[in-house]
Amino acid sequence: MVEVAYRSAIEPAPGTFGSASAAPLVLTERRGLAQVQLAAIGRADAVDRSVMAVAAAFDGKLGGALPLAPGMVMAVGDAVVLWMAPDRWLVVGPDPESGMKMEEGLRKAMAGVAVAITDQSQARAVLRVRGAAWRSLLSKGCSLDLHPRSFMPGRCASTRLAHVPALLHALPSGDGVDLYVPRSYARSFWEWLVDAAAEYGYRVEP
Numbered sequence: 001m002v003e004v005a006y007r008s009a010i011e012p013a014p015g016t017f018g019s020a021s022a023a024p025l026v027l028t029e030r031r032g033l034a035q036v037q038l039a040a041i042g043r044a045d046a047v048d049r050s051v052m053a054v055a056a057a058f059d060g061k062l063g064g065a066l067p068l069a070p071g072m073v074m075a076v077g078d079a080v081v082l083w084m085a086p087d088r089w090l091v092v093g094p095d096p097e098s099g100m101k102m103e104e105g106l107r108k109a110m111a112g113v114a115v116a117i118t119d120q121s122q123a124r125a126v127l128r129v130r131g132a133a134w135r136s137l138l139s140k141g142c143s144l145d146l147h148p149r150s151f152m153p154g155r156c157a158s159t160r161l162a163h164v165p166a167l168l169h170a171l172p173s174g175d176g177v178d179l180y181v182p183r184s185y186a187r188s189f190w191e192w193l194v195d196a197a198a199e200y201g202y203r204v205e206p
Contacts, residue, residue: 009125009186023203025131027193030178033092033126034079034099036106038066039116040087050114051087061109071155073169082156082169090167090180096121124167125186127193130176133200138168138177140196148174162192 010029038058040050051068058066064076067083074081079102082090091106093099099121106117129137135146141162144151151157153174158167166189167180181189194202 009183010127010190023131023201024133025129025137025197025200025202026176026205027197027202028128028130028205030126030128032095033121034094034096034102035120035124035180036091036093036099036103037084037116037118037120038089038091038106038110039118040114041116042114053113054110054115057109057113057115062105071157073154073156080169082167084156084158084167090120123183124180125183125189127179127181127186127190128171128176129179129193129197130171131200131202132175134175134177137193137197137200141192142168144168162189162196164189164192 008029008031038054040054042050055066055068058064062076064081065074066089067074067081070083070086072083076091078098079091079093082092084090091102093102099119103117103119110117135148135151138161139146142159144157144159151168151170153170154172156167156169158165160166161168161179161181164181164185169178169180171177194204
């Protein structure tokens, strides 16, 4: 088996910015996550049937439900499935090994179904922001309504954040968010993020 080296997209240096000993924001790069995209395919007049076929195969063989409503997130074992579009989902696992098993399981379950399965583990950087001020921080560069009544814990949304395409996943605990951004934009996005966080004070964890 070939081992894949998952290198940092930004290589943030650990440290604290601000005078408070307990910084109100904690920034972390989550490395080595498995990311597999599912996309139903077919003619425009048949895409709904393709989505239903994908959902039926997923629910029947992978031990969980595929989220079909905008912004929904479902946990399936140690993975989470994020709704990205009416015909597209991102399945996220905790490590590369689980990713290979996950992709293999998806391909077996989806045999004969009109779906594209793509490993995108190296396509996105994943940054986690935790702390009470995370919604205020992101509102500086995002047009979404991030109030908890609109963007509830455990939900996801696609938007542009500081002019960068981003997929946001609010942690179920309510105290943070995971940000999925294109790897090629990760460095410049990180620079925006730490600059915007300076107002509150932050700590970078490895």
